[in-house]
Amino acid sequence: MKLGMVGTGLIVGEQLQQMEHRPGYTVEAIASTPRSLPHARELAARHAIPACYDDFLEMIVDADIDTVYVGVPNALHLAVTRAALGAGKNVICEKPLAMGLEEAQDASDLARERGLFLWEAMNIPYLPNYETLRSLLPKVGEPKVAACSYIQRSRRYDAFRAGETPSVFDPARGGGALMDLGIYVIHYLVGLFGEPERVSYAANVVRGVDTSGILTLDFGGLVATGVVAKDAEGPSRCLVEGTEGYLLQDSKPSSCGPITCHLRDGSETRHDDNGFAAPERRWDAEFASFERDFETGDLGHCYRMLDLSLTAARVLDEARASAGIALPDSHG
Template sequence: MVRLGIAGTGIIVQEVLPLVSQWGYEPVAVCGTPATEDQTKELADKYTNGVYYNTYADMLKDANVECIYVAVPNFLHYSFVRDALAAGKNVICEKPLTSNLKEAQELETAAKDAGLFLYEAITTVYLPTFKKTKELLDQIGTIKLVSCNFSNYSRRYDAFRAGTVLPAFDPKKSGGALMDIGLYNLAWLIGLFGEPKSVRYEANIERDIDTSGVMTLDYGTFKAVSVAAKDCSAPWRYVIQGTEGYLLMDTPANFCMDIKIHRNDGNEEKFELNPESRLECEFRVFAKQMAENDLKSCYEALAESVLVSKVQTAARKDAGIVFPADEA
């Protein structure tokens, strides 16, 4: 069992903690802030035998913690991961790994130099339907066009319009549509097709942050389009079009619940490969690799996370979206 210290007390932590012990982990500590102490203590009483901290530095000193799960606002990911690696801890970091490419590269180097595990927790590429999609690509001929749409109207956008800027829409906290749901699209595309030759990002920008946008990726022999929106909604739709047929997924890329193949001869098949929790697959993989000391597989996944960071950094630059981390 991986002895896990949790940094954060938000929604994703409350989703992970009740289940993580089933996936190869023993939650041994949770860390919040003095302002969230009541909530932190409540989580600790339920899941970590009452062990909690109000400062991250104190949790990093806990010798019983061997791996840190970082689930704090985006702009803090880099410093939290950096400090955990410096303290000799393995790390699972919620997506996005960092705010930009420079930070991602620094963390990749730090993890490798220390011989530690570092994972980006992005559900997409670990889900069975994603893996099935990869297997089916050869059956639709030469890829010509790819499109994906992940659009969810956010209640936080109501607050944003009313003048309250929450982290999800705060450029100072590395927010925005691309860094939230758009990153799942990007992980899906890069996981399937690798690095594009070029990327453009046309974004709807309000108060210096993208509330929605359209990204185009040029793969040379085919083109891809990614739509991500937090200011409007639309049906989720992921389509890979080839000369012999197409693949269709109508669930968002962070769930990947089913995939359908339609061949030009009219033959269709649908595959539904749903885990009990969308988080289960990634956490099981991380625990298995740590148990087997499989740093090679870890670093291969980390390289892909760095590539996603490279493309999102280029996309933001194209749209003129600047985070404080870009100017550091």
């Protein structure tokens, strides 16, 4: 797969470092804004990327690539994705796929019309521990309550408190706890239990952006909560409690760490099938799956995962609406 990277932020730098572990990928180009071009050139030199552009549209039509990796602020995801798909390129788009359901459906429809791959870079559904978790669910009987928390005080929170508007706290660019951290909680829960019947989100909103909040998903007979915070310190974990026992992961949902399966008879087992120790290797499984889809032409699997992304986008919409958080206009 020949990649063209769009963006020069932290996630792009992290993914470039991991490409050496992915023999099925080569990075042929990187694009930035004119202001960020010096940094793009540094990344290109460091990672032996042949071409560097200050306009992603030029890169998409000019560079020798078949797939565009979208690593820009959330509110720009749709514009870059549409441009890439329109030029006949496949797309790997960082989470969230889009700002909400309308945009996600737009991108999905275009990919399917063109017969192109569109993958959301959301690692949870691909991790071996997540598949193990799914297989253990019947052991705990009928799930009744689930709780998933992702607490990660942002390195930019002090700047935000001082009156600055970093992109992760900028509502116009799709910032906030729900978009940045809640998307993991949503994927974790809907991947296990399907689409919820009701969604609500109680948030701490400062200058139009949610810095933390509590998400409630009602699946009918099962109620799940998700606690997300970019303004606080605390433990992250995932817990599913059923009529015959519980499943516990003392980790962020994005890590999907070791699983403790505790049954009502007092027995307990521990499971850890991810097969990696370094946190940055948590992306390996998803990129291996993208490569398999691409090499085999398996659009069916890609689109099934895309349907999961659409469900997550729908939940995002409902959660945001319940908290009175406005959706920025990102169609321009």
